[in-house]
Amino acid sequence: MPEKRRRTTVKPPAPQDAVKSYTVTEPVQLLNFLLAKMSGKGRNSVKAVLARGQVSVNGQATTAYNFPLVPGQTVAISTEKTEEKPPLMGLSIIYEDEAILVVDKEAGLLSVASPQENEITAYRQLTAYVRSENPQNRIFVVHRLDRDTSGVMMFAKSEEVQQTLQNNWQDAVKERTYVALVEGTVHKSEGTIKSWLKESSTLKMYSSPQPGDGQLAVTNYKVMQTGNGFSLLSVNLETGRKNQIRVHMQDIGHSVAGDKKYGAKSKGIGRLGLHARLLAFTHPTTGKLMRFESPVPPVFYRFFKQH
Structure with missing residues (x-):
């Protein structure tokens, strides 16, 4: 069974939780003792707490990972020096562990900026987020969502994990489902669109009429x-090409609502009618099947409300 995770909100610790004390009951090295007591934190996070001088043994601060503890000693962990996590704008963290970060991105937020751009992005915010715990921490892009597409998105916490995911993306991703609000009434209840995608000199993707001419997209x-001149579709990707859904919807004559770049005539819901609802994948280090969902924004149902 896939491991389901609910959205979690991290709250700053209450004042009374600023210092926690533990009594040592058996001989053990300090780092191993802390890992056992601070089970909610990963190894790097615990090391960062040590490095910042937030741990004391019998009242004496120590930063040595291999400090030998003996029964009867008191280990105190202070959270007072821990910087508060920076606020996140336009995204929320669904899941986090030592290897990956999974977020729910709102429409309007860039995933990653180009070198010429200097605006707030998901990447920059999450970099600041992980560095508030340890200045050496970094995040790495695994895949992207268009600025005006909302929903589930994943980042790696190391280059090794990033490469593992990207090199095995087709095998690692078990399900990638979007909800698309498109123009017109789609009469065929279900279907498959297959083409070879290419990019024009104006950076617009299009389907090539020649089989094998471009990247296969399914x-x-x-x-x-x-209803009311629109259709709401559940879209499952077998491949993850740039602008794939947007091009394929235009190909069948039902452009994504609000997508003027790919043929939309109406404003639709005032944003791109595309939401990354579900991402299921094999965890790059544990091998577990992970499954994350983002609720479909209510505005997607605007045209289908019963009166």
């Missing part, structure tokens, strides 16, 4: 609802 869809 999109499966099912109609969820129709």
Whole structure:
């Protein structure tokens, strides 16, 4: 069974939790003792607490990982010096461990900026977030969502994990499902769109008429609802090409609502009608099947409300 995770909100510790004390009951090295007591934190996080001088043994601060503890000693851990996590704008963290960060991104937030741009992005915010715990921490891009696409997105916490995920993306990702609000009534209840995608000189993707000319892209869809000149589709990607859904929806004559770049005529819901609802994948280090979902924004159902 996949391991499901609920959205979690990290709150700063209450004042009374600023210092926690533990009595040593058996001989053990300090780092191993801390890892056992601070079970909610990863190894690097615990090392960072040590390095900042937030741990004392019998009242004496120590930063040595291999400090030998003996029964009867008191180990105190202070959280007072821990910097408060920077606020996140336009995204929330769904899941975090030593290897990956999974977030829910809102429409309007860039995943990653180009060198010429200097605005707030998911990447920059999450970099600041992990560095508030340890200045050496970094994050790495695994895949991207368009600025105006909302939903589930994953980052790696090391270059090794990033490469593992990217090199095995097709095998590692077990399910990648979007919800798409498209123009017009899609009469075929379900279907598969297959083409070879290429990029024009103006950076616009398009389907090549020649088999094998470009990157193979396969999109499966099912109609969820129709009405008032729009259709709501559940879209499952077999491949993850740039702008794949947007191009394929235009190819079948039902452009994503609000997507003027790819043929949309209406404003739709005032944003791109595309939401990354579900991402299921094999964890790069544990091998567990992980599954994360993001609720579909209510605005996607605007045209289908019963009166």
